[in-house]
Amino acid sequence: MADKIYDVIIIGSGPAGMTASIYCVRKGLDTLIIGKEVGGQVAKSAEIENYLGFGSSTGQELTQNFHEHVKSFENIKHIHDVLVKKIEQNDDKFTAITEENQYEAKSLIIASGRKPRKLGIPGEEEFRNKGVSYCETCDAPLFKDKKTAVIGGGNSGLEAVMSLVDICPKVYLLEYAKELNADKILQDKIKKLDNVEIITNAETTEIVGDKFVTGLKYKDRGSGEEKEIELKGVFIEIGWKPSIDFDNISPKNDKNEIIVDKQCRTDIDGLFAAGDITDIGYWQIIIAAGEGAKAALSAYDYISKNK
Numbered sequence: 001m002a003d004k005i006y007d008v009i010i011i012g013s014g015p016a017g018m019t020a021s022i023y024c025v026r027k028g029l030d031t032l033i034i035g036k037e038v039g040g041q042v043a044k045s046a047e048i049e050n051y052l053g054f055g056s057s058t059g060q061e062l063t064q065n066f067h068e069h070v071k072s073f074e075n076i077k078h079i080h081d082v083l084v085k086k087i088e089q090n091d092d093k094f095t096a097i098t099e100e101n102q103y104e105a106k107s108l109i110i111a112s113g114r115k116p117r118k119l120g121i122p123g124e125e126e127f128r129n130k131g132v133s134y135c136e137t138c139d140a141p142l143f144k145d146k147k148t149a150v151i152g153g154g155n156s157g158l159e160a161v162m163s164l165v166d167i168c169p170k171v172y173l174l175e176y177a178k179e180l181n182a183d184k185i186l187q188d189k190i191k192k193l194d195n196v197e198i199i200t201n202a203e204t205t206e207i208v209g210d211k212f213v214t215g216l217k218y219k220d221r222g223s224g225e226e227k228e229i230e231l232k233g234v235f236i237e238i239g240w241k242p243s244i245d246f247d248n249i250s251p252k253n254d255k256n257e258i259i260v261d262k263q264c265r266t267d268i269d270g271l272f273a274a275g276d277i278t279d280i281g282y283w284q285i286i287i288a289a290g291e292g293a294k295a296a297l298s299a300y301d302y303i304s305k306n307k
Contacts, residue, residue, distance in 0.1 A: 005104045006032045006077075008299045009096050011084050011246075012111035014040030015285050016275025016292035018070050020109050023296030025075045029303065032077045032103055033070075034084055034096060039063030040113040041240065041276070042285055045137065045159065051285050059137060062285070084112075084246045092306070094270065097246075106306070107270040107299045110247060110258060111292055114240030114276045114283070119151065123207030123216075124236070131213025136160035136235050143168055143233040149216055151204050152237035153180035158190050160235045165193050172229055174202045174218060176238075207234055242277040253279050264295035270306075272298055 008024050010017045013035025024031040037043065045059030054062060070076060086097040087108065094108040116134040118124060124132060133139040136150070136159075144167045150160045153175030164171045173180075173190065178201050180187050190196055199218070205226070206217040215230045242256050250266045250273060251259045258266060258273040260280065265272055274295035275288035 005093065005106065006030045007105060007303055008032070008107045008109060008296075009034065009094065009103055009105040010109045010111055011035075011087075011096060012040065012113055012275070012277075013038045013078070013080070014111065014113045014275060014288060015042060015066065016113070016288040016295070017109070017111035018066050019289040019292035020111060020274060020296040020299075021070055021076050021078070022073060023293045024299060025073050027296070027300040029296075029300060031075070032079070032105065034079045034082055034098070034103070036081060036083045038067050038080060042066075043137070047159065047162070048285065086246050087249060089249055089268065089271070092270065107272065107302055109264075109292075109295045109299055110244065110250065110271070110273040110277060111275045111288075111295070112243045112246075112277055113288075115243040116236065117239045117241050119204060119236055119238065121204060121206055123209065123213075127207055127209050127213045127234075130211065131209060131232060132207060132234050132236065134236050136163045136237075139233075139235075140164055140167065145169065146232035147230065148172070148233035148235065149174060149229060149231050150235045150237055152239070153177065153182060153198075153200070154237070154239060155182045155186060156239070157237035158182040158186040160237050161190055161193075161196060162186075164235070165195055168233075169195060170231075171196050172231065173198045174204055175200045176203055176221070177201070240276070240283070244277050255279070262294075263298040264291055265298055270299075270302055272302075 007029035010033040021033045042059045043063040088095045096103045140163045147170045149172040201221045202218045204218045208215045217228045257279040260278045272295040274291040276283045
């Protein structure tokens with residue numbers, strides 16, 4: 001049994017979770033926020049230009065600003081680098097269970113964000129951290145003066161390319177579809193770079209290597225021809241999926257996103273969700289922060305009515 005019962009537990013330390021924690025504590029709620037990684041996806045973003053009031057910023061800079069803001073509220077208890085393994089509902093209480101402890105609260109806000117999708121091809125797991133990466137912000141410096149490839153033609157893929165072009169002699173960008181689907185402004189930047197080769201309509205079939213990555217294989221989806229590229233690093237940027245493996249109680253849609261109403265309420269009393277793990281769409285930092293605020297206010301209304 002937990003030592004105490006909080007008013008609200010927030011799972012996730014990204015923009016939604018951190019914003020929710022500030023709104024909760026300002027409403028006088030006894031608040032606990034549990035997060036595996038401060039900043040979530042934001043911390044892995046290279047350049048951010050669309051968060052109002054900050055101009056151009058890196059993901060790490062914005063994450064640091066968020067974190068310092070949260071830490072300025074002494075009444076927020078923040079547990080870092082801890083993964084919630086399971087949540088339970090017992091009568092009118094919720095329990096968040098980690099590897100070593102369990103925590104109880106009158107209400108629960110799930111704001112655990114998303115995690116990288118995997119290709120599911122031979123060599124991907126074998127060479128993870130041996131040339132295969134899902135975070136160019138973290139690992140790009142390791143590939144200085146080496147040929148690399150980025151898999152994925154969305155915004156995250158093109159942002160990864162932008163991080164690599166200044167340190168790598170050659171960067172291949174492979175996209176499964178016939179066209180890139182990133183924002184036009186990013187596409188325009190990429191297409192002007194001499195050391196970037198864009199390969200569309202390409203199905204990556206295998207990552208090859210010995211002790212470390214030495215190349216990748218792909219199939220031209222038009223001709224069916226199998227091809228291989230020699231390189232040292234592969235950055236997989238094919239999107240994200242909800243990071244809610246611990247959640248077996250909230251309602252989900254066919255994309256495994258938590259279904260919420262306009263007030264971030266699920267159909268379980270006292271259980272709320274915010275940010276990229278919900279079905280609201282438009283995965284943006286500013287939207288996640290706003291949804292976190294709404295979830296906190298909804299949690300406050302719920303607790304106030306059930307005193």
